[in-house]
Amino acid sequence: MIGMLIWKEPGKREKAVAVKERSILRVRFWCAEVLRGPKTPEAVLRRRVAAAGKRLRKQGVTRVVLPEEFAYGPQLEKWDLHPVSTLGLRRAIAADWVRWFLAEQGTPAAGARVAVSAEQLTGEVVRTVTELSLRHRYVLLDLPRGGEDLCRQLRREYGVSLLLGPSKEQLEEAEALVLFAPREDCHSRRALALYDESQPLPPLLLPPALEEKLPKGCDRGQLLAALREQGTLRPGQIAVGGGISAK
Numbered sequence: 001m002i003g004m005l006i007w008k009e010p011g012k013r014e015k016a017v018a019v020k021e022r023s024i025l026r027v028r029f030w031c032a033e034v035l036r037g038p039k040t041p042e043a044v045l046r047r048r049v050a051a052a053g054k055r056l057r058k059q060g061v062t063r064v065v066l067p068e069e070f071a072y073g074p075q076l077e078k079w080d081l082h083p084v085s086t087l088g089l090r091r092a093i094a095a096d097w098v099r100w101f102l103a104e105q106g107t108p109a110a111g112a113r114v115a116v117s118a119e120q121l122t123g124e125v126v127r128t129v130t131e132l133s134l135r136h137r138y139v140l141l142d143l144p145r146g147g148e149d150l151c152r153q154l155r156r157e158y159g160v161s162l163l164l165g166p167s168k169e170q171l172e173e174a175e176a177l178v179l180f181a182p183r184e185d186c187h188s189r190r191a192l193a194l195y196d197e198s199q200p201l202p203p204l205l206l207p208p209a210l211e212e213k214l215p216k217g218c219d220r221g222q223l224l225a226a227l228r229e230q231g232t233l234r235p236g237q238i239a240v241g242g243g244i245s246a247k
Contacts, residue, residue: 002084002226003061004029005052005070006217007036016048019055024223025213027230030059046075053079065222086201089225089238090194091124091180093204095131096240097192098176100202103241105190107175110137115171117142118180125180126150132178133160140166140174142183205239 004022008014014035022031032052036045049072056064057079064081076082090097102109114136118125121143133139133154140163141147151162163170168186171177177191193199201221205211210233214223227233 001059001061002027002029002230003056003059003064003081004031004215004218005049005056005064005066005076006031006033006215007067008033010035010037010040017052017055019052019059024215025210025227025232027227027232029065029226030056030061032056046072050075050078053081057081063226065226066219067217068219070219083219084222084226084229086197086221086225087195089221089228090197090201091128092228092235093202093238093240094124094128094178094192094194095135097202098132098178099135100241101176101190101192105175109135112136112175113138113140113170113173114176114178115140115142115166115174116178116180117171117183117186119144121146121150122180128178129162130154130158133162134158139163140170142166142171202240205241206233206237210237 016035018033020031022029034048034052053076063084065084098114099109102112114132116129129141147164151164154160154162171186172188175190177188179191179193181195204220204224224238
Protein backbone atom coordinates (compact mmCIF):
# COMPACT_ATOMS: atom_id res chain seq x y z
CA MET A 1 0.00 0.00 0.00
CA ILE A 2 1.08 3.56 -0.63
CA GLY A 3 1.58 5.89 2.30
CA MET A 4 0.94 9.58 2.82
CA LEU A 5 2.39 12.10 5.24
CA ILE A 6 0.54 15.33 5.94
CA TRP A 7 1.07 18.20 8.34
CA LYS A 8 -1.65 18.92 10.89
CA GLU A 9 -2.24 22.02 12.96
CA PRO A 10 -1.88 21.43 16.72
CA GLY A 11 -5.08 21.18 18.71
CA LYS A 12 -6.27 20.06 22.11
CA ARG A 13 -5.35 16.47 22.96
CA GLU A 14 -3.96 15.84 19.50
CA LYS A 15 -1.33 13.13 19.16
CA ALA A 16 2.02 14.27 17.82
CA VAL A 17 1.85 11.47 15.24
CA ALA A 18 -1.30 9.61 14.22
CA VAL A 19 -1.40 6.88 11.57
CA LYS A 20 -4.65 5.69 10.07
CA GLU A 21 -6.08 4.33 6.86
CA ARG A 22 -7.60 6.84 4.46
CA SER A 23 -9.41 6.56 1.12
CA ILE A 24 -8.92 9.13 -1.66
CA LEU A 25 -10.91 8.58 -4.85
CA ARG A 26 -11.34 4.93 -3.81
CA VAL A 27 -7.59 4.43 -3.36
CA ARG A 28 -6.47 3.40 0.13
CA PHE A 29 -3.49 5.07 1.76
CA TRP A 30 -1.84 4.66 5.14
CA CYS A 31 -1.85 8.30 6.24
CA ALA A 32 0.50 9.69 8.88
CA GLU A 33 -0.65 12.99 10.38
CA VAL A 34 2.21 14.90 11.96
CA LEU A 35 1.58 17.92 14.18
CA ARG A 36 3.41 21.04 13.05
CA GLY A 37 2.79 24.47 14.42
CA PRO A 38 4.41 27.79 13.47
CA LYS A 39 6.76 27.54 16.46
CA THR A 40 7.49 23.79 16.44
CA PRO A 41 11.30 23.35 16.70
CA GLU A 42 13.04 21.67 13.79
CA ALA A 43 14.51 18.99 16.05
CA VAL A 44 11.00 18.08 17.23
CA LEU A 45 9.73 17.89 13.64
CA ARG A 46 12.59 15.60 12.65
CA ARG A 47 11.76 13.24 15.53
CA ARG A 48 8.06 13.26 14.64
CA VAL A 49 8.73 12.56 10.97
CA ALA A 50 11.08 9.72 11.90
CA ALA A 51 8.41 8.27 14.20
CA ALA A 52 5.81 8.56 11.43
CA GLY A 53 8.17 6.83 9.01
CA LYS A 54 8.72 3.96 11.42
CA ARG A 55 4.99 3.42 11.86
CA LEU A 56 4.30 3.59 8.12
CA ARG A 57 7.04 1.07 7.46
CA LYS A 58 5.47 -1.32 9.96
CA GLN A 59 2.32 -1.20 7.82
CA GLY A 60 4.30 -2.35 4.81
CA VAL A 61 4.54 1.09 3.18
CA THR A 62 7.60 1.75 1.00
CA ARG A 63 6.42 4.73 -1.07
CA VAL A 64 4.95 7.93 0.32
CA VAL A 65 3.09 10.98 -0.97
CA LEU A 66 4.77 13.85 0.86
CA PRO A 67 3.79 17.43 1.70
CA GLU A 68 4.80 20.24 -0.63
CA GLU A 69 8.42 21.38 -0.26
CA PHE A 70 9.17 18.55 2.17
CA ALA A 71 12.59 18.89 3.80
CA TYR A 72 12.78 15.76 5.94
CA GLY A 73 13.68 13.08 3.41
CA PRO A 74 16.61 11.70 5.45
CA GLN A 75 14.29 10.90 8.35
CA LEU A 76 12.15 8.73 6.04
CA GLU A 77 15.06 7.17 4.17
CA LYS A 78 16.18 5.75 7.51
CA TRP A 79 13.12 3.48 7.25
CA ASP A 80 13.57 2.82 3.52
CA LEU A 81 10.63 5.08 2.58
CA HIS A 82 10.81 6.98 -0.70
CA PRO A 83 8.61 9.56 -2.45
CA VAL A 84 6.12 8.27 -5.01
CA SER A 85 7.77 8.57 -8.43
CA THR A 86 6.28 11.01 -10.94
CA LEU A 87 8.15 9.57 -13.95
CA GLY A 88 5.16 7.68 -15.34
CA LEU A 89 2.94 10.74 -14.97
CA ARG A 90 5.49 12.94 -16.72
CA ARG A 91 5.68 10.60 -19.70
CA ALA A 92 1.89 10.26 -19.88
CA ILE A 93 1.30 14.03 -20.12
CA ALA A 94 4.30 14.79 -22.36
CA ALA A 95 2.33 15.88 -25.44
CA ASP A 96 -0.04 18.08 -23.42
CA TRP A 97 2.96 19.47 -21.52
CA VAL A 98 4.49 20.54 -24.83
CA ARG A 99 1.28 22.32 -25.83
CA TRP A 100 1.17 24.18 -22.51
CA PHE A 101 4.89 24.99 -22.71
CA LEU A 102 4.57 26.49 -26.20
CA ALA A 103 1.57 28.56 -25.12
CA GLU A 104 3.54 29.89 -22.15
CA GLN A 105 6.31 30.94 -24.55
CA GLY A 106 3.83 32.57 -26.90
CA THR A 107 4.81 30.19 -29.72
CA PRO A 108 2.08 29.16 -32.22
CA ALA A 109 1.66 25.42 -31.83
CA ALA A 110 0.92 24.44 -35.44
CA GLY A 111 4.16 25.78 -36.91
CA ALA A 112 6.42 24.98 -33.95
CA ARG A 113 9.33 22.60 -34.33
CA VAL A 114 9.00 19.90 -31.67
CA ALA A 115 11.72 17.32 -31.07
CA VAL A 116 11.67 14.04 -29.16
CA SER A 117 14.84 12.28 -28.04
CA ALA A 118 14.84 8.79 -26.54
CA GLU A 119 17.17 5.82 -26.08
CA GLN A 120 14.67 3.36 -27.56
CA LEU A 121 11.24 3.32 -29.18
CA THR A 122 8.99 2.37 -26.27
CA GLY A 123 5.22 2.48 -26.26
CA GLU A 124 5.32 5.77 -24.36
CA VAL A 125 7.59 7.30 -27.00
CA VAL A 126 5.35 6.08 -29.82
CA ARG A 127 2.26 7.54 -28.14
CA THR A 128 3.95 10.88 -27.51
CA VAL A 129 5.37 11.16 -31.04
CA THR A 130 1.99 10.23 -32.55
CA GLU A 131 0.13 12.85 -30.50
CA LEU A 132 2.70 15.51 -31.32
CA SER A 133 2.62 14.67 -35.04
CA LEU A 134 -1.13 15.24 -35.13
CA ARG A 135 -0.77 18.65 -33.46
CA HIS A 136 2.42 20.09 -34.93
CA ARG A 137 3.69 20.41 -38.47
CA TYR A 138 7.35 19.77 -37.72
CA VAL A 139 8.26 16.84 -35.43
CA LEU A 140 11.82 15.56 -35.10
CA LEU A 141 12.61 12.12 -33.69
CA ASP A 142 16.07 11.35 -32.29
CA LEU A 143 16.85 7.67 -31.65
CA PRO A 144 20.12 5.68 -31.64
CA ARG A 145 18.44 3.27 -34.08
CA GLY A 146 15.02 2.40 -35.45
CA GLY A 147 12.02 4.61 -36.02
CA GLU A 148 11.59 3.93 -39.74
CA ASP A 149 8.49 1.79 -39.20
CA LEU A 150 6.87 4.48 -37.09
CA CYS A 151 7.61 7.08 -39.76
CA ARG A 152 5.95 4.92 -42.42
CA GLN A 153 2.97 4.19 -40.18
CA LEU A 154 2.30 7.85 -39.40
CA ARG A 155 2.62 8.79 -43.06
CA ARG A 156 0.27 6.00 -44.11
CA GLU A 157 -2.39 6.47 -41.41
CA TYR A 158 -2.35 10.22 -40.85
CA GLY A 159 -0.44 11.71 -43.74
CA VAL A 160 2.17 13.27 -41.45
CA SER A 161 5.94 13.13 -41.78
CA LEU A 162 8.68 12.86 -39.17
CA LEU A 163 12.23 14.07 -39.50
CA LEU A 164 14.21 11.05 -38.32
CA GLY A 165 17.80 11.44 -37.09
CA PRO A 166 18.01 15.22 -36.61
CA SER A 167 21.37 16.83 -35.89
CA LYS A 168 22.32 18.17 -32.47
CA GLU A 169 21.87 21.69 -33.81
CA GLN A 170 18.35 20.90 -35.02
CA LEU A 171 17.44 19.52 -31.60
CA GLU A 172 18.76 22.62 -29.87
CA GLU A 173 16.88 24.91 -32.24
CA ALA A 174 13.50 23.23 -31.66
CA GLU A 175 10.88 25.32 -29.87
CA ALA A 176 10.30 22.34 -27.53
CA LEU A 177 12.61 19.37 -26.91
CA VAL A 178 11.16 16.34 -25.13
CA LEU A 179 13.90 14.26 -23.50
CA PHE A 180 12.98 10.75 -22.42
CA ALA A 181 16.63 10.23 -21.47
CA PRO A 182 19.62 12.55 -20.98
CA ARG A 183 21.46 13.99 -23.98
CA GLU A 184 24.65 15.29 -22.41
CA ASP A 185 25.86 16.79 -25.69
CA CYS A 186 22.63 18.71 -26.31
CA HIS A 187 21.99 21.98 -24.50
CA SER A 188 18.58 23.57 -24.89
CA ARG A 189 16.75 26.03 -22.66
CA ARG A 190 13.49 24.68 -24.06
CA ALA A 191 13.91 21.07 -22.93
CA LEU A 192 11.33 19.07 -21.00
CA ALA A 193 13.42 16.44 -19.20
CA LEU A 194 10.90 13.69 -18.49
CA TYR A 195 13.55 11.67 -16.61
CA ASP A 196 14.28 14.49 -14.14
CA GLU A 197 11.85 14.59 -11.21
CA SER A 198 13.39 17.83 -9.96
CA GLN A 199 12.04 19.70 -13.00
CA PRO A 200 8.78 21.41 -11.96
CA LEU A 201 5.64 19.93 -13.44
CA PRO A 202 3.15 22.16 -15.27
CA PRO A 203 -0.17 23.02 -13.59
CA LEU A 204 -2.25 19.84 -13.34
CA LEU A 205 -6.01 19.93 -12.82
CA LEU A 206 -8.78 17.40 -12.37
CA PRO A 207 -12.51 17.88 -13.06
CA PRO A 208 -14.08 19.89 -10.18
CA ALA A 209 -15.99 16.88 -8.79
CA LEU A 210 -12.69 15.06 -8.29
CA GLU A 211 -10.63 18.12 -7.40
CA GLU A 212 -12.67 18.84 -4.28
CA LYS A 213 -11.94 15.36 -2.92
CA LEU A 214 -8.15 15.78 -2.89
CA PRO A 215 -6.41 16.57 0.41
CA LYS A 216 -4.71 19.93 0.72
CA GLY A 217 -0.99 20.44 1.15
CA CYS A 218 0.22 17.26 -0.62
CA ASP A 219 2.79 17.28 -3.38
CA ARG A 220 0.39 17.41 -6.31
CA GLY A 221 2.55 15.51 -8.76
CA GLN A 222 3.14 12.64 -6.34
CA LEU A 223 -0.55 12.41 -5.40
CA LEU A 224 -1.80 12.40 -9.00
CA ALA A 225 0.94 9.93 -9.96
CA ALA A 226 -0.21 7.56 -7.20
CA LEU A 227 -3.89 7.87 -8.15
CA ARG A 228 -3.11 7.36 -11.83
CA GLU A 229 -0.93 4.34 -11.06
CA GLN A 230 -3.80 2.74 -9.14
CA GLY A 231 -6.15 3.24 -12.10
CA THR A 232 -8.60 5.61 -10.42
CA LEU A 233 -7.93 8.41 -12.95
CA ARG A 234 -8.96 7.71 -16.55
CA PRO A 235 -6.93 8.97 -19.53
CA GLY A 236 -7.79 12.59 -20.18
CA GLN A 237 -8.89 13.43 -16.63
CA ILE A 238 -5.57 15.09 -15.79
CA ALA A 239 -5.59 18.39 -17.65
CA VAL A 240 -2.36 20.32 -18.19
CA GLY A 241 -2.64 24.07 -17.76
CA GLY A 242 -5.83 26.04 -17.33
CA GLY A 243 -8.25 23.78 -19.17
CA ILE A 244 -10.19 21.03 -17.40
CA SER A 245 -11.15 17.85 -19.20
CA ALA A 246 -14.81 17.07 -19.45
CA LYS A 247 -14.23 13.33 -19.27
